[in-house]
Amino acid sequence: MKIGVIGGGQLGRMLALAGTPLGMNFAFLDPAPDACAAPLGEHLRADYGDQDHLRQLADEVDLVTFEFESVPAETVAFLSQFVPVYPSADALRIARDRLFEKSLFRDLGIPTPAFADILSQADLDAAVASIGLPAVLKTRTLGYDGKGQKVLRTAADVVDTFAELGSVPCLLEGFVPFTGEVSLIAVRGRDGETRFYPLVHNTHDSGILRLSVASDAHPLQALAEDYVGRVLDKLDYVGVMAFEFFEVDGGLKANEIAPRVHNSGHWTIEGAECSQFENHLRAVAGLPLGSTAKVGESAMLNFIGEVPDVARTVAIDDCHLHHYGKAFKVGRKVGHATLRCHDMPSLRAKIAEVEALIAG
Numbered sequence: 399m400k401i402g403v404i405g406g407g408q409l410g411r412m413l414a415l416a417g418t419p420l421g422m423n424f425a426f427l428d429p430a431p432d433a434c435a436a437p438l439g440e441h442l443r444a445d446y447g448d449q450d451h452l453r454q455l456a457d458e459v460d461l462v463t464f465e466f467e468s469v470p471a472e473t474v475a476f477l478s479q480f481v482p483v484y485p486s487a488d489a490l491r492i493a494r495d496r497l498f499e500k501s502l503f504r505d506l507g508i509p510t511p512a513f514a515d516i517l518s519q520a521d522l523d524a525a526v527a528s529i530g531l532p533a534v535l536k537t538r539t540l541g542y543d544g545k546g547q548k549v550l551r552t553a554a555d556v557v558d559t560f561a562e563l564g565s566v567p568c569l570l571e572g573f574v575p576f577t578g579e580v581s582l583i584a585v586r587g588r589d590g591e592t593r594f595y596p597l598v599h600n601t602h603d604s605g606i607l608r609l610s611v612a613s614d615a616h617p618l619q620a621l622a623e624d625y626v627g628r629v630l631d632k633l634d635y636v637g638v639m640a641f642e643f644f645e646v647d648g649g650l651k652a653n654e655i656a657p658r659v660h661n662s663g664h665w666t667i668e669g670a671e672c673s674q675f676e677n678h679l680r681a682v683a684g685l686p687l688g689s690t691a692k693v694g695e696s697a698m699l700n701f702i703g704e705v706p707d708v709a710r711t712v713a714i715d716d717c718h719l720h721h722y723g724k725a726f727k728v729g730r731k732v733g734h735a736t737l738r739c740h741d742m743p744s745l746r747a748k749i750a751e752v753e754a755l756i757a758g
């Protein structure tokens with residue numbers, strides 16, 4: 399089976415690494431000459447709106463999936479005429495726009511921060527008056543890793559802020575005084591079968607995910623599964639979805655969904671019986687899903703800007719290095735490590751060991 403992937407970054411690369419043993423081949427559509435997934439398949443180097451290349455991709459592959467949600471809706475609609483695309487164009491349309499996703503959560507009874515659609519500075523002023531400060535202004539589309547958003551703490555922060563974010567449609571959200579951030583990675587097959595990985599506790603640094611720790615019997619697991627299941631069923635979703643929540647007042651508030659494999663699920667490569675990457679491919683290909691059970695305690699540390707010394711990293715027992723083969727650059731995700739242990743205290747010690755390497 400040949401899988402077309404829109405985007406050729408590290409997520410595409412890890413999809414190919416998981417799918418190759420299943421007998422799958424890959425073609426990546428990505429305009430970047432140095433797309434890091436390219437060595438693992440065919441690289442169609444073209445813009446996402448290039449209809450000749452989209453047609454070529456559709457002719458060559460059995461199905462198409464994508465590794466980022468900012469794919470233009472027209473690209474997915476065009477491809478869908480010729481080849482199955484999973485997740486669907488509808489799921490993508492909702493997940494790429496913060497207003498649509500928050501509205502869906504609200505319609506499904508899933509708690510969210512207070513939010514308001516912002517199309518002008520006047521809208522912003524009115525929404526701040528009703529939601530109050532602090533609040534977070536976010537562009538509705540194209541934001542990632544904390545980009546395209548600003549925390550508003552005082553009245554002075556509100557002045558001209560709509561223009562500061564580019565005068566594009568935005569969402570204002572009430573600031574959630576969360577005690578933690580967790581994500582639930584779920585997978586749903588073509589037949590509707592759904593499986594969930596254990597909730598993951600995430601730590602960010604300057605808006606970029608730094609550390610994910612898979613939890614053991616988290617008290618909010620069942621609630622998170624209920625919320626995510628509602629969204630998956632409503633969208634008749636196929637593939638892996640990541641759902642990010644704020645932990646607050648002993649409950650959950652929905653932040654956002656990613657209609658794809660997700661950084662907070664990278665630990666599953668060695669930390670779960672079947673990784674998020676393999677399960678995504680199983681789901682879109684109509685294969686039986688794999689076990690989402692954890693193998694011991696597990697965490698993932700991102701390498702941002704550079705990968706630490708390879709020999710010293712792999713010398714750490716049960717530390718699994720994933721080097722994305724990307725040029726090192728400040729603020730760029732260039733690799734990660736999965737760490738495994740039998741118990742949480744040893745895992746914490748191992749995380750500290752790798753953090754010292756990163757600092758070092």
Ligand code: AMP
Binds near residue numbers: 579
């Ligand atoms: P996002 O791109 O929406 O995931 O936001 C990036 C990060 O900003 C989140 O992981 C949170 O740490 C923080 N953040 C986003 N929205 C809110 C909010 N409404 N209240 C408090 N913190 C937020």
